[in-house]
Amino acid sequence: MSVLAHDIVTAVLVLAGAAMCLAAGVGLIRFPDVLSRLHAATKPQIFGLMAVTANVAINNFSVGTVTLVVAIVVFQALTAPMAAHLVGRAAYDTEHLHPELLIVDELRDRRASD
Amino acid sequence: MMLQIVAVVASVMFAIGAVCAVYRMVVGPSVLDRVIASDVLVATIICVLGAEMALNRHTDTLPVLLVLALFAVLGSLSVARFLPARDSA
Numbered sequence: 157m158s159v160l161a162h163d164i165v166t167a168v169l170v171l172a173g174a175a176m177c178l179a180a181g182v183g184l185i186r187f188p189d190v191l192s193r194l195h196a197a198t199k200p201q202i203f204g205l206m207a208v209t210a211n212v213a214i215n216n217f218s219v220g221t222v223t224l225v226v227a228i229v230v231f232q233a234l235t236a237p238m239a240a241h242l243v244g245r246a247a248y249d250t251e252h253l254h255p256e257l258l259i260v261d262e263l264r265d266r267r268a269s270d
Numbered sequence: 271m272m273l274q275i276v277a278v279v280a281s282v283m284f285a286i287g288a289v290c291a292v293y294r295m296v297v298g299p300s301v302l303d304r305v306i307a308s309d310v311l312v313a314t315i316i317c318v319l320g321a322e323m324a325l326n327r328h329t330d331t332l333p334v335l336l337v338l339a340l341f342a343v344l345g346s347l348s349v350a351r352f353l354p355a356r357d358s359a
Contacts, residue, residue, distance in 0.1 A: 166324055167276040173317045174283035180310045181290025190302045193294070197306045200287075200313045208320030209335070216329050224332045228339045235343035239309065242350040243302055250353065252300045 162215075169211035176204035189254045190247035194240055201236040205229060277325050284321070288314045301353060305346045312342040 176199055183196025206229055213225040247253055248263060255261065291314065294307040316338050319331045 163273055167272060170276055170280050170321045170324055171283075173321055174280035174287075177287035177310075177314045177317050178283040179287075180313065181287030184294040184307055184310060185290045190300065190306065193303060193306050197310045197313075200310065200317060204313060204317040205320070205335075205339070208317050208324055211324035212320060212329060212332065215324055215327050221329050221332070224329075224336060228332070228336050231336065232339040235340065239343045239346045239350070242347055243305060246350040246353050247300075247302050250300070250302070252302055 165214060166211055169207045169214075173200070173204040173207040173211075176200035176207070180204075189257065190252040191244060192257070194244055194247070198236060198240050202233060205232050273325055280321055284314055284318050301349060305349050309342070309346050312338060316342075 180196050180200045183199075184193055187193045187196055209225040209228055213222050288311060291307045291310040295304050295311070298304055316335055319335060323329060323331055
């Protein structure tokens with residue numbers, strides 16, 4: 157791969173990760189309740205991480221680097237949804253949400269039938 | 271030259287994202303908002319470390335990324351798990 161193409165790939169992936177972090181920050185400021193802020197917050201945790209770690213793996217392509225990058229992405233993909241799920245459930249239980257913004261509320265129906 | 275411009279632009283975007291997360295952490299209004307904001311701050315730090323590695327072509331901080339990806343979850347998880355049922359702070 158030529159030097160220019162290499163630099164362009166690096167630039168695009170770094171800017172993609174930075175755009176994810178910027179979007180998460182703006183979403184945290186502008187969204188109205190915990191659940192929608194959670195939606196904005198979980199994007200850089202996966203997509204930003206995948207962009208920058210793929211960038212590192214491309215720049216230093218070796219078995220050790222690629223293995224470590226795959227491990228990082230797998231562990232992040234295992235742990236981030238777990239935290240997001242627990243925070244979302246806690247937000248529902250403590251009523252930190254706007255019910256009028258929900259299109260479907262399946263949890264309420266299940267709680268009512270219990 | 272192009273990568274230097276990219277580094278400056280990306281730094282500004284990371285900084286704005288981090289400042290927004292800190293603002294949400296200070297303002298709240300609930301504990302869960304602060305937890306989410308701290309998660310975003312950790313994700314931003316991970317992305318900054320990775321972007322610095324990518325731009326400078328080294329792999330020195332990859333183990334730091336691995337540890338952060340593994341253990342960044344513990345704080346928000348324990349707060350969400352042990353939150354009092356009626357919390358308004």
